[in-house]
Structures are given as structure tokens and as C-alpha cells.
Amino acid sequence: MSNYFIKEEKIRFQHVDYAGIVFYPRFLEMLNALVEDWFEEALERPFSTIHETNGIPTVDLKVQFKKAARLGETLTKYLWVKNLGGASVNCGFRFKDAEGNTCLEGEVTLVNVAISKDRNAIKAEPFSEDMKEKITPYIVSES
Template sequence: MIFESHKLIRFAHCDPAGIVFYPRYAELCNEVVEDWFREGLGVDFHEFHEERRLGFPTVRLEMEFLTPSRYGDVLAFRLGIARLGKSSMELSIEACRGEQIRLRIKLKTVLVSLDTLRPRVIDDFWRKTLLPYVQGGEAA
């Protein structure tokens, strides 16, 4: 399964050249992950962090910029899990306008306790919740 979230490229996302300023893509990526938790996984970030005391901080971020995006473009961000490990997952995110891929993102996160900031094993509840998004069946 792929989660999809649409984002309007706003004036504030752009640099003086009129294209998306690359750090803004990291912010949009984080918005997409938040959207996925709320809409796809059924747990919003507030509940995940404040009530469950869990986090999935980023430990690696790779971005490949294929074609510039401009103010007014609406991009479809498509998210899937490329790899689900014992305590980590690697997300694969593409930002597209129509069928044209503008950006590819690889995002590795690790499940941690917010109380100890130590990694936690992805338990049965989270594994069952995440498995539908695993692409190609790669889960440890």
C-alpha cells in the first residue's frame, strides 16, 4: 500500500530563483510523515509523542532532486516503507506532479522511547500497523 498526500507549493517554499528551496522539502517530508501517521496509521503525532511517549526520529535523510518545482505546483507525495527492521524503518517518498517525479527521498527512522531516547523494538501492534505499507515484502 502507498500513502499519498498532496501539498501545494507556496511562495514561502521558494527561493529567489522561484523554485522550491531544498530545506523546505525536508519540512514538507515531515508534514507527509505526520499526515501518514494521522490518516494512514490512525495515530496522530500528539498521541504518539505525548501519550504513548514514542518517537521515530530521523537518523538518515537522502534527497534526489530530479526536476524543479515552482510556486503554485501541487505535488503528490507518495510514501511507502522500503524496509522494516527490528527497531528502524526506511521510508521511500516520491514527490510527483502528474506522472513526473520531481523528488525522491529516503528517510531512515528509529523507534525510540521519548523517556530514555533509547531504541525500542517495533512491537506486534506497530509491526501489524506498518506492514501494509512495506513495499516488496522486506520486513525483518
């Protein structure tokens, strides 16, 4: 599991609906937090500095909701790289409960973009060689 970026998240009251299960948009917020943590902790590129000159928008997202997650549970969130392109990275993700059951899984494609100084133009910009080196260890070949 060394190729996976892993974080835990406790399901809090703010995440759930009246039935006490995670309201589906909160899962996407948890995914975004996982991506932000990966960039900051593993890739040493925190969002607080990325957005001064660049961005890393989500351009494609596929999600499957497999099992409800409930208030008080702790989820283990996994993220890995399926494909690294010149300016894009396609990541797989999976959220599991304490028993190892998958609650959520899917893939997300992010694109590195340059933002003009006047903020009116955004265009894809290849990852630097340094960034590619930092991303590469998270590539998981699927068979």
C-alpha cells in the first residue's frame, strides 16, 4: 500500500442528513479535502500557494456510492494515480469504513493550469519535472 495516499476522516454531524448518513455532496467535499491534503503533504504544493499563479481544477469526476456512512464512523480515504499525463493526472479513490467495506469509489481527473495575472485566461500547463517526480510514486498499475 505504499503507492497510496491515505487519510482518515471521522463522520461528523456537519456531514450527515436527517437520517444520520452522509449527505452525498459531503462525500465530494471529503474527496476535495483528500486531494488538497495529497498536494500539500505528499507533493509539497499547498493549495494556498498554488492558486497564486496556477490552479488544479477537476475536469472529470466519476463516483459510485457503495454503502452509507454514518455519524461517528471513521472512514479511511485512499488516493492513487491511474495515469499521469503532461498537464493532467487521473486519480482513483476509495473510502472504506472500519470493517473494510467500500462506501465510495471512483476516479477524478485534475489538470494543471496557468492563470494569467489579470485572471481572465486559464490554460493547461504541463507539470514541472519536479512535480512529475513527486507524483510518480503514487502510480498504481491496475491489472
